[in-house]
Amino acid sequence: MxxxxxxxxxxxxxxxxxxxxxxxxxxxxxxxxxxxxxxxxxxxxxxxxxxxxxxxxxxxxxxxxxxxxxxxxxxxxxxxxxxxxxxxxEYLPQQADSAEVDAVIADAITQAQSEGAQGPALMGKVMGLVKAKLAGRADMSQVSAQVKQKLNP
The missing domain is CATH 1.10.1510.10 (Uncharacterised protein YqeY/AIM41, N-terminal domain)
Structure with missing residues (x-):
């Protein structure tokens, strides 16, 4: 146990x-x-x-x-x-590496767009999906910056 x-x-x-x-x-x-x-x-x-x-x-x-x-x-x-x-x-789960973070972000963007999210709602939807998968395993402020960069090239 x-x-x-x-x-x-x-x-x-x-x-x-x-x-x-x-x-x-x-x-x-x-x-x-x-x-x-x-x-x-x-x-x-x-x-x-x-x-x-x-x-x-x-x-x-x-x-x-x-x-x-x-x-x-x-x-x-x-x-x-x-x-x-x-x-x-020491009490947080194993941190996700950058490749895993990138993959989760890409999947979340694809999923959010397939559900019809766009504009500012797209960012919120993507962050919700990403946070669920990476909670405690990545710095969400850095992840948010990466998501913004991918959504606004």
Whole structure:
């Protein structure tokens, strides 16, 4: 039986506590708090899909923070965010390679066009199809840029 992301996270928190790895422990506890907050807000038990979406959101926040800190010349803060980013990425599924992303985008465009989508609706339809196939496995902001490029050559 494979363990859920929440179970793995709880085990990794215990391991980080035993190892006295304060940086890792802080990041994992922050993630666990975000998961629990959403569970309380929605009054439901989250599955791996929902937990993955929370992790994706945390990863996106870290990437944005890294950019902001680097542009402001705050390298120490940027390095801390980078180390947190690496820890969070351990919990995401295997990242899709560029060939797979391109293939998924091409299939989604073909499918959306065959369903009659055009104009701005085409972009939305394509992104919906792509996100369903690549959730947690690709940076959606980069994928969105690729889709725009393919739709508007």
């Amino acid at each position: 494979s363990q859920t992301l929440k179970t793995r996270l709880a085990e990794d928190i215990k391991t980080a506590m035993r190892a006295r790895d304060s940086g890792r422990l802080e990041t994992l506890r922050f993630l666990q708090a975000a998961i629990k907050q959403r569970e309380v807000d929605e009054r439901t038990e989250l599955g791996d899909t929902e937990v993955t979406s929370i992790i994706e959101k945390q990863v996106k926040q870290r990437r944005e923070s890294i950019q902001a800190f680097e542009s402001a010349g705050r390298t120490e803060s940027a390095e801390k965010e980078k180390s947190e980013l690496l820890i969070l990425q």
